[in-house]
Amino acid sequence: MEFPLISDEERIQRLKSRSGKIRMVLDTDTFNEIDDQFAVVYALQSPERLQVEAFYAAPFFNDLSSGPKDGMEKSYQELRKIVSLMARTDIPIYKGSETYLPGAETPVESEAARNLVERAMASTPEDPLYVVAIGAITNVASAILMEPRIIANIVVVWLGGHALHWSHTREFNLEQDIHGARVILNSGVPLVLIPCMGVASHLQTTLSEMKDFVKDAGEIGAYLYETFRQVHPDHYAYSRVIWDISTIAYLVNEKSTPSVLLASPIVSDEARWSQDPSRHLIRYVHYINRDLVFRDLFRKLRDDQTGK
Template sequence: MTVPIEILNKFPKLSNDQLLLNLSNPIGKSKLIIDTDTANEIDDQFALAWALLSEDKIDLLGVTAEPYSFQHHKEELLKAYKIIKEKKEISDSNIEFVNSYKDWVNGLIDSNTHPDDIYFDSPAEGVEKSYQEIIKIFDKLKIPHEGKVFRGSDQYLTSFDEPLVTESSEFIVKTCLQYPDQKIYVCAIGCLTNIASALLMEPKIINNLVVVWTSGFPTYSINNNTNSLNLVQDVLSSQLLFECGVAHVYLPGYNVGAQLTLSLPDMKEFVNGRGDIGNYLYELYTNNPLHKQRGVIDQTWRTWVIWDVINIAWMIEPSWVPSHIVSSPVLNDELFWKRENESYPMREAFGVNRDAIFHDFFVKIDKLK
């Protein structure tokens, strides 16, 4: 257990039957909030656009902006860069660390870029950029955004006793309380700061809140989750999700969501020229901010993972993201999964139907030609 017991005691204890009901696959048209760090790279924009084009399955109540930042990588990136650049002997204790940065560092070396030349947005800059990017996606689809888009936290949770009260966390609480007899899904495609704050502000929202989050490794994995941006930015919020008893659908990024790749030929054939949004998504793909950050010069032979569409795919057609009920683990302070004797049920994905997912996206965006 990593969350203090006095905090956990504030949450209602849902019966297993109620949790399993909340964790059942969505049927029909679901009420949804998307919680997103939209300007972080390019996958959130695809996910948001697809949700907005899927009104038959998704009643999108609002979109809440999350903070993001890669600043936590700076010190380690500099260290790895120095070791690799100077061809220093790598000690046994540093092998795993250096290997985790090897591709990034080699890209910087090939592009003649020093880590000090890279600007990393602060969380405050990240949430504001994400807020503006959400509005841009609405505008590209010519869908009004007024009353639908909310600014989130400009920092991460530092204490379970001090939730970060923002437009976003207040909107999540208000929405759950407004529809007490209906499941309110929140597709979390960033860190969990807004959602964790909402839970701490009003614990009883766990009665009808269902958090659908993509992050990290499968919970049976022995791997450390340090490399998961969504998880590592706000560790306290990540830990709270797995211990407070809220229904959560966990969609691992590594090994599962990582299969959701698109190539440049895919983008040219199926996305470019499909209205303002298709042209914009193509522009994002061919001007990926992470390419510059990682020193990627030639993208012609590469694919890119569009991680966050996995959440929307599960909402539209759960069979595209096969999952099962497992016991919820604890995320320890070293960022490994640990299972304890007493735990809540959760739903976890173990695969994706990549072709069916992107076919649905392509069909819907093609109508904008």
């Protein structure tokens, strides 16, 4: 598979901070964990910065699903529930892939991938579409394989893998679809990579914070609180990572997510990183200011109820 060439100058320009409103789509395995729900809400509560154009349901397979297709279907229904609670049924939701990529050059057909191609082809390098992915990267990789020209018109922001200094990168989003991850890392698409362990793992919160700052924020606040409360039987001295809001935080306020430009890493079949400095550049988030991120999220939930 040959991908369009983007010059280093063009890629660096695309990976710079942008002023004004950002057009984005969110690709999410919403039923897999409790953090996806927070990311969906955070994005919708940030209209000063984000114009959410569509949601895509991503596949996942773990104890909460019988397979990737079932995981995607459950994520689709969870997205429908969240937008209904927030009275935001104006934003379309598309079903994604029912399987992971079967090979390095074989896309998986889905409504989500086709819609992404359509939206990306209608975008421009000057006004790119931000593709925020917080699950297995199958839908996004499939769209790139279906129409490689879209890499000129998009920026991918992906929560995937662990930090480059971690002993391995056997992280759920990445390991589910190694072929898809390699498409994203090798195609040259402008990419912001946010690792899980070592970076997004800073985003821990507690039931006490949920009670004080989330529970009373309307129907959606009550839903998020109950989701958090039910996820663990004993909340004494217990905190939980809300990984996925890292991607929204990057777009809303890059000061909360410091990053650097470095060569796109290589992922092995055993899910380990290696690095070749001659490869194209990506933006790599290496730290997250936990307090800034949660302060912004909690404020937006509160302000929505007070009318501020």
